[in-house]
Every structure is written in C-alpha cells, then in structure tokens.
Amino acid sequence: xxxxxxxxxxxxxxxxxxxxxxxxxxxxxxxxxxxxxxxxxxxxxxxxxxxxxxxxxxxxxxxxxxxxxxxxxxxxxxxxxxxxxxxxxxxxxxxxxxxxxxxxxxxxxxxxxxxxxxxxxxxxxxxxxxxxxxxxxxxxxxxxxxxxxxxxxxxxxxxxxxxxxxxxxxxxxxxxxxxxxxxxxxxxxxxxxxxxxxxxxxxxxxxxxxxxxxxxxxxxxxxxxxxxxxxxxxxxxxxxxxxxxxxxxxxxxxxxxxxxxxxxxxxxxxxxxxxxxxxxxxxxxxxxxxxxxxxx
Numbered sequence: 001x002x003x004x005x006x007x008x009x010x011x012x013x014x015x016x017x018x019x020x021x022x023x024x025x026x027x028x029x030x031x032x033x034x035x036x037x038x039x040x041x042x043x044x045x046x047x048x049x050x051x052x053x054x055x056x057x058x059x060x061x062x063x064x065x066x067x068x069x070x071x072x073x074x075x076x077x078x079x080x081x082x083x084x085x086x087x088x089x090x091x092x093x094x095x096x097x098x099x100x101x102x103x104x105x106x107x108x109x110x111x112x113x114x115x116x117x118x119x120x121x122x123x124x125x126x127x128x129x130x131x132x133x134x135x136x137x138x139x140x141x142x143x144x145x146x147x148x149x150x151x152x153x154x155x156x157x158x159x160x161x162x163x164x165x166x167x168x169x170x171x172x173x174x175x176x177x178x179x180x181x182x183x184x185x186x187x188x189x190x191x192x193x194x195x196x197x198x199x200x201x202x203x204x205x206x207x208x209x210x211x212x213x214x215x216x217x218x219x220x221x222x223x224x225x226x227x228x229x230x231x232x233x234x235x236x237x238x239x240x241x242x243x244x245x246x247x248x249x250x251x252x253x254x255x256x257x258x259x260x261x262x263x264x265x266x267x268x269x270x271x272x273x274x275x276x277x278x279x280x281x282x283x284x285x286x287x288x289x290x291x292x293x294x295x296x
Contacts, residue, residue, distance in 0.1 A: 038268040044261035056268035069252035076248055077228045083167030088174025096182045113172035121236035124165050128152055152238055155245045181215040217288040225277055249273050
C-alpha cells in the first residue's frame, strides 16, 4: 500500500520569510562577513586588502591589552550580574509580599530600565562630575570626604562606579521577570507547607526556588550576553579610561577598528568574543536542560 505524500504548507513559509530575511541581513551576514574580514588585512581607509589567514588572531592573542580587556569584561560581567540578581531578586520577593499598591511599587522599580542607556549614562556623568557633580559635592558637605571624589577618573573608584550604575540600570529587568515567575506559584503549596510546620526558609528553598530556577537561569544567560557585550554605558562614561582601567572587549574591539583603522584585527576580536559567549551559552543551557529534566 502506497503512502500518501504529505502536502507541504507553503503559505506558512511565505509568512515566515520576511522575518528570516531580516535575521539573515542583520545577524547571519555580519557574522560571516566578520569571520571573513578577520582573516584579511582589511583597513578602514585602504580599499585593497589581502587574505592573511590566522595572522590577525595571532596578533590579538599576543597583545597584553587584549587579556586586560578580557579580564575587565569578566569582572564587569560577574560584578554587574551578581548585583542585578541580588537586588532584582530581593525586590521581587519584597513586592510579591505586598498586599496593597503592588503595581505602584513595580512601576517605581522599573523606571531606571525604562530610560535609554544614553540618557542613563549622561545623567550619571553629570551627577558624578568631579567638579560640579551633586554626589561628590554632597559627600564633601557632609564631611564624608575631605576633597571631591573623582568617581569617573580615579582608577581605584571608576570600575566599581560603573558596576554600581549598571546594577542600578539592569536590576529592574530581573525584578520584573522574577516577580512574574513568583506570581505563577500556587499559593496552596505555601499554605500546605505552613500547616506541615515548614519554616520560611524551607518554603523558599523547596517551593519558591524550584518554581523559578528555570526563569532565573534564562535571565542569567540573557544578562550575561547583554552585560558582556555592553558598550554604550562604559564608552559614554569613561571611554575605557583612565589608562584602559575600564576597557572591556567591546571597547577594545571598537578602538582597534576605529582608532588604529585595523578592521581585520578588530573583526578577529569580535569573533573571539562570539566564540567565548557561545561557549558560555552552551554551559548555561546544559545546566538548564538538566534542571528541566529533573523537574519532569
């Protein structure tokens, strides 16, 4: 007996095609073009260039500034991510317990995230200005500091300052998503646990955590990629200075491409950055898949 051939539904592919074209133009093409340019002597000004194989990667991997930028990116990502998770998670737990005005508190918390990053960066640059900034002058007036602290130019303060600003900016996203996950937990589970004599910590560990760990895991993946690739906040506040103290991988790649005009070498940096983030994503998704398997 002959099997009937399944009819292909071409209509759905027609509807999906525009989205695929946009993804192809905005994502796939830049990746492959960067991969190609990373193996050439592509220059910002010169029109002609040659294929040079892995020479750009060798130059980048033997540059001490590359490892400094990579270490800065790691510290920047870990510091920002831990701060955002702690504040966002704590705020979500607190707001979830509020009985009246929950929407108002949620709206107030989300305000920093609602503003464009350029507005956030320029506002903090004005607030922390070492001469006329509100916070430095307030600290001097209160007697906390004997002289105006240079939050954005003192190498001992600048990195922690940037992490603080990024935590303030990104924590609302964590809060909103965790709060949404908390509100999906059936309340009867907490009531049953209270009847059984479970403590608050036991309720949190055995009820709250299992219900939200997948959401938190996905947030960690997204925020890791977002923070590691962050360019605008650091560039607008410090430009990577002072003395490369805040130069991260995106800033390093930008300077390589536009200051030295070596687009081929800059492309090599971006491909190394892509490879590292793909590796991080593989690790994260492996852990999340294990969690999902345990929950089934």
